[in-house]
Amino acid sequence: MNRAVALRIAACGIMGLGAALLIAALLLSTYTQGKIAKIPLDIDATLISDGTGTAFDPASLLGERFVINEDVPVVMQQQMTVESPANADVVTLQVGTTLKRSDQQKDEGLLLAMVDTVTVNRQTAMAVSSETNPGGSVQKPRAIEDENPPTSIALPHEGLTYRFPFDTEKKTYQVFDPIAQKAFDANYSGEEDVNGLTAYKFTQNIGFDADGKLVEPVKFASLYDDDADSQATATAKLWGLEGDPEESITMTRYYAAQRTFWVDPVSGTIVKKTDRGYQYYAREALKPEVTFVDYTVTSNEETVEAQVAAAQDERDRVSLWGRILPITFTALGLVALVGGALLGTFSLRAESLLIDPGLDDTGGRFFGRRGDEGEPVPGAEAMTEKLPAQRPSDLPPDKPV
Template identity: 75%
Template sequence: MNRAVALRIAACGLMGLGAALLIAALLLSTYTKGKIAKIPLDIDATLVSDGTGTSFDPASLVGEKFVVNENVPLVLQKEISVEAPSNADVVTLQVGDTLRRTDKQQDNGLLLALVDTVTLDRKTALAVSSDTNPGGSVQKPRSIDDEAPPTNVALPHDGLSYRFPFDTEKKTYPFFDPIAQKAYDANYEGEEDVNGLTTYRFTQNVGYDDDGKLTDPIPYASLYDNDEDSQVTARAELWGVPAEDPAEPVTMDRYYAAQRTFWVDPVSGTIVKSKDHGFHYYARDALKPEVTFADFTLTSNEETVESQVAAARDEGDTVGLWGRILPITFTALGLVGLVGGVLLGSFTLRAESALIDPGLDEADHGFFGRRPTDTGPMPAAEAQTEKLPTQRPSDLPPDRPV
């Protein structure tokens, strides 16, 4: 194999490699990214928010009067895990929520408990439903000593739950509230840095208006068969309300309202930080709270923020590698391969032509791009010719005139 053939094969190889890299870049940026940008199936997180608030004292249920304490330490904890059904298309999250007073022990400090289960589309983070799966459920309350299997009550979810979609946009999303059992708008408010990560800030109002005024509180949906925690009848003296007869029974309904702020990683949709203002109260008129059950504002603690930022970066790095870094790299290498192959092929063709017609290698052919500068006569015109000797007059015959 001569050198020209080898160069021609190398040129074809470079162009083929370049084309393959460009195709790979296109696939990575479209098909492969769609396969990678999904909610993970190995989520196992504990999210903790803490702060202070006003809280009902559960121990006062057996006292002479219901007691409400102010400025008590509170902790809101979410345990998130993955359950069945979870596969390539959907993921089912089970979330255990508890709100506790940390100045009380065991049941005396437990204010709220909820186990929420929801099945999400792994790409859009929207709740999905089927004939066998209504899109979600909540677990009926049990005491700590209850050893019977938990009983779930179907609760169809809609909108987002616990996450935002990959490539979160600056717009309004419906976000499900399991206590209100309904989705409410989460509105984009702006960008904000959280531990070095650029996040989108969203706010949600449940029962409040944008100015923080109580306008449309939600009747509390009890999970007990007898609705014992959504409507309570007790003596007036227990409620602490004025009445002619302290023993007069007074019935109050429980209401709920909330305001939330989410800080969301726009690449992965992970909520890296949250702030919850919850208000649970009893009243005879929905817009006139009388007895507070819990009124709190809690924010994700630093450990939770750090772990969520790390999880968001890991997911974002994976998506960025397959969806941005590798496609850009492959595109650049592909273009280099194509251009290099074309240049090498052009050089090879010129080299082969020069071997077939040696004149192509002369300066006046311009093979190397140079133009002839000598415009004098052809070399043949400069060849020396033999001159005949001139005869002198003495050499001529005497009878011939000069």
């Protein structure tokens, strides 16, 4: 194999590599990015929010009157894990939520406990259902001493739950509330910096108007067959009401909430959240009589830092496959194509020289002849007269030889 053929093969190989890199860049920026921008399957997070509120004292159930304490410390904890089904298309999130008075020991201050499960699309974060999977469920409450396995009630979810979609837009989304068992609007309300990350802010009102006024509370959705936790009957004395202290009065439990979500627009991760919940007993929905709990909690600093770090990891992963590698491959592909084309040109010249040097108008050199080997200057071919040399005898006597 001569040098010209070797150069031509190398040129073809380099141009083929360049074309492959350009195709890879195109695939990474379209098809592959769509496969990468998905909710991870290894989520295992503990989210803690703390604040203060007005709360019922569970110990007063055994007293002569229900006691409501004001300005008590309240902690909400959510444990989020991945359950089955979880595959290339969907992921199932199981979230155990507890709301406790942190001024009381162990479970004495427990105000709310529930385990919510939802299956969502890994790209859109929308709840999905099938014949074998209703798209969500909620665990039936159990007594602390109950050793039987937990049982769940099918609860189809709608809209978003616990996540926003990748490439979150500045618009209104439907976000599911497992306590109300319905989806409500979460409206875009601006951008804010959260620990160095630019987040989209969304606000959601359930039963409240934008000013925090109670307008349309939701009847608390019971998880018991007998609605034991959505209605309560006690004497007027226990309720703390005027009139006949022994009069039996039945009240309904109502629920309202206000939430603010700070969302990473790239990954859809909720990096911070403020949650106000209001549960009360009343005979008329818009006339609260006995507060069960009225609290406001915000994600603590450790939770915010962990969620921002998780969002940044997902951003980096999407950026690597969707932007950095496509740009790098495109640049390398273009360089390879240009380099291969130039090498191919030189290989053709080399091959023409080997076949017939006269076919190359450069005279056998890639860059032409040197100036002293070019066309002869016309003046250089002019006839010149040769002058005869003088003999010594012809010289004048006074001039030395």
